[in-house]
Amino acid sequence: MKAIVLLSAGIDPVSGRPAPVGGEVRAIGLARALGAKTLIGLHAGASVPALADYGGYGLKEIICLSGGEHDPVAALAQFLIRASNVSAPDLVLAGTRGCGGADTGLLPYRLAEKLGWPIATGIAAPLEEQPAAGRLALAQARARGAVRPVHVTLPCVVTVSDMAECVPSFVFADKRAVQVRDERAERTPQGEMEEGLLRPYRRRPKLISAARTGGTGGQLLVDPTPEEAAAAIIAHLRSLGVLAAADEASSSKMT
Amino acid sequence: MSGVRHRRHPRAERAARVVSGRTRPRYDMAGGGADVVAPSGRRRRDPRNERARLLTTGREGRPRLVRAGLSKLAAASIATVSSVSKKIRIENPEFLIAVIPDMIDGRLDRFDRQLLGAARKLADAGGGAVVVLGARSAPPMHETLGQAGADRVVLTGADGSDPEARVDELVTLLDRLPPRHVLLSESEDGADLARRLAARTGGALAAGVEVLGARQIIRPCGAGRQERASEPASLMTLAPDRIAAWDGAEHEILPLEIENVAPTARNRVQVGALRAADPATMNLGVAPFVVAAGRGVTDFDGFRATVAALHATPGASRVVCDNGDMPRTTQVGASGTVLDAVCYVAFGIAGAPQHLQGLGRVEHVVAVNTDLHAAMVKRAGLAIIADAQHVMPVLCEMLAKERQA
Ligand SMILES: Cc1cc2nc3c(=O)[nH]c(=O)nc-3n(C[C@H](O)[C@H](O)[C@H](O)COP(=O)(O)OP(=O)(O)OC[C@H]3O[C@@H](n4cnc5c(N)ncnc54)[C@H](O)[C@@H]3O)c2cc1C
Ligand SMILES: Nc1ncnc2c1ncn2[C@@H]1O[C@H](COP(=O)(O)O)[C@@H](O)[C@H]1O
Numbered sequence: 001m002k003a004i005v006l007l008s009a010g011i012d013p014v015s016g017r018p019a020p021v022g023g024e025v026r027a028i029g030l031a032r033a034l035g036a037k038t039l040i041g042l043h044a045g046a047s048v049p050a051l052a053d054y055g056g057y058g059l060k061e062i063i064c065l066s067g068g069e070h071d072p073v074a075a076l077a078q079f080l081i082r083a084s085n086v087s088a089p090d091l092v093l094a095g096t097r098g099c100g101g102a103d104t105g106l107l108p109y110r111l112a113e114k115l116g117w118p119i120a121t122g123i124a125a126p127l128e129e130q131p132a133a134g135r136l137a138l139a140q141a142r143a144r145g146a147v148r149p150v151h152v153t154l155p156c157v158v159t160v161s162d163m164a165e166c167v168p169s170f171v172f173a174d175k176r177a178v179q180v181r182d183e184r185a186e187r188t189p190q191g192e193m194e195e196g197l198l199r200p201y202r203r204r205p206k207l208i209s210a211a212r213t214g215g216t217g218g219q220l221l222v223d224p225t226p227e228e229a230a231a232a233i234i235a236h237l238r239s240l241g242v243l244a245a246a247d248e249a250s251s252s253k254m255t
Numbered sequence: 256m257s258g259v260r261h262r263r264h265p266r267a268e269r270a271a272r273v274v275s276g277r278t279r280p281r282y283d284m285a286g287g288g289a290d291v292v293a294p295s296g297r298r299r300r301d302p303r304n305e306r307a308r309l310l311t312t313g314r315e316g317r318p319r320l321v322r323a324g325l326s327k328l329a330a331a332s333i334a335t336v337s338s339v340s341k342k343i344r345i346e347n348p349e350f351l352i353a354v355i356p357d358m359i360d361g362r363l364d365r366f367d368r369q370l371l372g373a374a375r376k377l378a379d380a381g382g383g384a385v386v387v388l389g390a391r392s393a394p395p396m397h398e399t400l401g402q403a404g405a406d407r408v409v410l411t412g413a414d415g416s417d418p419e420a421r422v423d424e425l426v427t428l429l430d431r432l433p434p435r436h437v438l439l440s441e442s443e444d445g446a447d448l449a450r451r452l453a454a455r456t457g458g459a460l461a462a463g464v465e466v467l468g469a470r471q472i473i474r475p476c477g478a479g480r481q482e483r484a485s486e487p488a489s490l491m492t493l494a495p496d497r498i499a500a501w502d503g504a505e506h507e508i509l510p511l512e513i514e515n516v517a518p519t520a521r522n523r524v525q526v527g528a529l530r531a532a533d534p535a536t537m538n539l540g541v542a543p544f545v546v547a548a549g550r551g552v553t554d555f556d557g558f559r560a561t562v563a564a565l566h567a568t569p570g571a572s573r574v575v576c577d578n579g580d581m582p583r584t585t586q587v588g589a590s591g592t593v594l595d596a597v598c599y600v601a602f603g604i605a606g607a608p609q610h611l612q613g614l615g616r617v618e619h620v621v622a623v624n625t626d627l628h629a630a631m632v633k634r635a636g637l638a639i640i641a642d643a644q645h646v647m648p649v650l651c652e653m654l655a656k657e658r659q660a
Contacts, residue, residue, distance in 0.1 A: 013478040021499050099478045104462040105446075109454035118419065118523035119445050144445060145532035145541040151525040165538070194459070196485025201475055204465060206496040207369075222627065222640045226649040229639045233600070233621060233650060236637045242544040242598045243565060 003036035003091040004083075006076065006108065007043045007054055007062065011100035018050030021058070022162050023095025028057045029166030030158070034126050034136070040089075044075045047180050055178025056170045068185035072107060075129050075185040077114040091136075092157045098205060102194060105159070112157040119157040120150045124164040127177060138232035262297045262416035342507040348384030352377050352403070353434035355425070357444050361393030366440045366493075368403050368500035373467050373493055374438050375404040375501045378471030381517045384433065386511065386522045388425065391415060404501030407511040413518035415444065416526050422451045423517040431513055433574035441492040449492045465497045504642045534568045539585060539592040547587055549610075550574045551603015551624060551643050555581070558602065564654040565600075572604050588613035602643040606631030 005028055010021035031039050041054055041062035046069070068075025070135055083089060094108040112119035124141035127149055131137055134154055137145040141161035152158075160166075221232055237243035272282040293299045306320065313319030352374045356367035363371075374385040378647035389395045391410040400408060409428060413421040425448075429437060437452070439445040441463045453460035465482075466473040472491065473484045534542060546562045547570030548555065562569045571581035573588060587594060589609040599614060600621040606629055614620065614634070622635035623643050632638040639646065 011478050013479075013480065016478070018481060020421065058579065088605045101477065103476050103478065104450075104460055106450055106453055106460055106462070109450045113454040113457075119451075120524060121450075140526070141637075142529060143541070144543045145537045146529050147532070147594040149527035151527075153523050154624045156523075163541070168280050185266040194483065194485075196483045198476075198481055198483050201477075201480055201482045204497075207499060218635070220640070221638070222630075224639060224641060227653075229623070229641050230653050232637065233646070234641065234653060237565070237598065237622060238602075240598050242567075 001034065001036045001093060001095060002038045002087060002089045003031040003034070003040075003043050004080070005031060005039065005054075005059065006092065006094040006240045007041045007051060007113075008095070008098045008101065009043065009045060009048045009050055010098060010109075012129035013099060019063060019099075020053045021095050021097075021099045023097060023160050024054065025057050025168070026162070026164045026166055027095060027158075027160040028054065028059060029168040030123065030125070030160050030164065031091070032168060033166050034091070036091065040077065042076065044185070051180055052175055052178050054173060055180075056175030057123060057168045058171075059176065059178060060217070061115075063182045064180060064182050065185035066182050067187060073110045073114055076111055078186055079183075080111075080115060088155065090154045092117075092155075094157065094159050096159050096162055108157050108159045115155075115157075117156050118152050119159070120152040120171035121159045122161045123158050124161045125148065125166060185238050261293075263293075270583075291372070297525050307658050321391055327428055342401065342505050343503075344507045344509065345382075345384045346509070348378070348406070349379075349382040350378075350384075351386050351407075351432055351434040353382050353386050353388060353429060353432060353437045355388045355437065355439045355448065356390060356444070357440060357442055358395055359394065361395050363395065363399055363403055365500070366442055366445075366495050368438050369496070369498050370438055370493060371400075371403040371405055372500040372502075373498040375438075375503075377436055377438075377469060377487065378523065383435065385433065385506075398505075401505045401508050404503070404506055406506050407509060408508055409511060409513055411463060411518075412515070417518075417522065418447070418526060419449060419521040419522055420518045422448070422455050423521070424516045425452060426455055427516045429512070435489070436487055438492045439490075439492045441494050441630070446492055449490060453490055456490075458490055459486070459488050461491040463494045464491050467491075467493065497576045511650075534562065534566050539566050539568060539570060539587070539594065541595055544568065545570045545587070545594055545596045545598075546600040546602070547571055547585075547604060548581065548602050548643075549604030551605075552580075554644050554647065557644070557647045557651070560651050564651045567600070568596075570594075570599075572607075572610050578617075601631050601635075602647065603631045604631050606634060 005024065007022060007024055010019060011017060012019035012079060039057040039059060043051060043064045045064065047064040054062060065075045065079055080089065097103050097105040109119060120138055120253065122140050123138045124147065125139045127137035127139050129137065136152050138152065140150045140152045141163045142148055171184040201238060221229060234243065238245060269282060272284065274281045274283050295571055309320045309322060311319050311321055354370050354374045356363060356370055358367060371385065377383065378385050385404060386407040386409060387400055387405045388409050388411055391412050392414050394410055411424050411428065413424045415421065439449040449460060461472055464472045464474045471484055472487050473482050475482050544567045546565055547566040548558045549572040552558050568584050569581065570587045571585045573586055573590065575581050576583050576586045586592065587610060589612040591613060593613050593615050594617050596617050598619040599617045602623045604610060611630065611634065620635040621637045622631040623639045623641060623646050624632055625640065625642055627640050
């Protein structure tokens, strides 16, 4: 399988210095977990030194489309259509959100639309049982560790969840060995500019949820019998809804 | 020296206050509501008397002082608000605001209500109406929608299992409406749907809006170091817990004539049903229910059995991990995992600051400890002062017995 990982030149949210983006690093890990034979990094824009960091996470080759920063979607789509004449990629992986730009996470969706490919989003891992060739079974990450199976036809775009655990280890020697190649993108007209005023972020208070203020109000049992204590714990956990009710528990055991 | 100094004459004052007609002498010390005139000729305030006059019963029977002397009016207005509740009707709206709530199981959650609150803000600024696009498979209750601030409801046929079919249907519906703004929430499903819509229509998307007004929205960008202020976009997603839900009068849901769209399956992407994670092996940082052991636990087989019986994720304090009684991956605290759990049960954990740091966002704590003065007992919503070794086996037994019954 041939996979392409989309790399944005991101920054570190704390220091503001160029740094790899978590979702894109995980995308490299997911491509490897899917058993991609060739794995190429693709960046729309001029090459920057920070891109070499992705090499340390397992990319051998990174292609930069210089001049593509005006309209990344068009530049990336052109490259992929051109590449499909030679050897078509089966899979394009991207992070869920960029870090340092508009950070809308819209680029992979736009690219999928432009290529006419389906898109599977927020993926954490491949599923164990894979369907026949031409389709891919993936696990979509959801809150509280839950997953949702997603079946998607190839070729497709996949965005990788920031919660995915497939973070590849960093190898410094690989970082030094990576080839970052510049390729001229065809001139595309400037994409639409975002209107509005850009300014430093101001932290604003969040609304306080009503649920959090209405606490249970500290209940204390001093030296109860073990039976009383256990009954109190079970009742309390049931009232919080974290422990299944007795009839549910017994029915789930039977099924 | 100017003039005579007026002196009070207590006996005469008292005589003036005598209430006649009784055998025993009685005095009216309140002064009948009128202000007292001091012997100097200055009127004197009687604060106690004033207070009694201003006192009314406010909300929830709490005493309330109405300073403007409107005590009677205030009482009347409270009465009318509670007895007459008129629904707001918007018959001929200037424009429409579409809201696509997540509505898991057809219920409006907190974020969906905030979404409707934001839509009301935009609509009320110019006489617009709020249209909710709900799913036909789990239709929402009109009454709850009206209370949350919706004016119209449109039901769509496609569910979430084929996201592309759902987007096709929504795009056609929105074309027929067409609304001035479309609002979704920046939750997992809402965020995905909003981006699919934006990509399909080719329009702009204002993602994760934190401040919303009729003229301006503000959203973070640039790795959360910058923000962009602009006019409200045609498609927006709202960050959770930023914009208040609608708490005004109920709106009346009026019918809306719109041609239904038959969704056509595309089958390129198929999303299955949600599978909850196995608590025993789940990542501690995302687990909803954690049961942890500290040095007060000596019977670790019993502890593991309790965790399994409760269907919880196991945790431990550092001392326990250092001793090798539990694996290092289960350590909770500053040098372990910070939890995002709903509930945390601590057996024999003292609650050192380094450990409590790991409970950052945990709402409910249950502590079992022999020490009444342990910090964990102070943090707990339910604290049990008992030996963990005695409580754990009984807890297991009770749960096993319930399961058999
Ligand atoms: C730099 C640093 C980082 C640290 N990071 C962490 C961290 O990430 N996580 C962490 O947990 N700790 C951490 N610690 C250690 C922390 O300071 C405490 O030492 C540790 O949390 C104490 O664990 P404990 O509560 O299990 O043990 P103890 O402090 O010994 O408390 C045992 C408790 O059990 C009760 N008890 C005793 N017998 C029973 C019984 N039979 N039944 C019921 N209760 C009983 C006692 O009353 C007591 O309250 C860190 C320390 C340092 C210096
Ligand atoms: N200039 C770019 N070149 C290549 N990939 C990009 C570029 N910008 C964004 N991406 C990819 O699109 C994802 C979402 O980015 P964004 O839409 O900017 O939030 C990122 O995680 C990257 O994988």
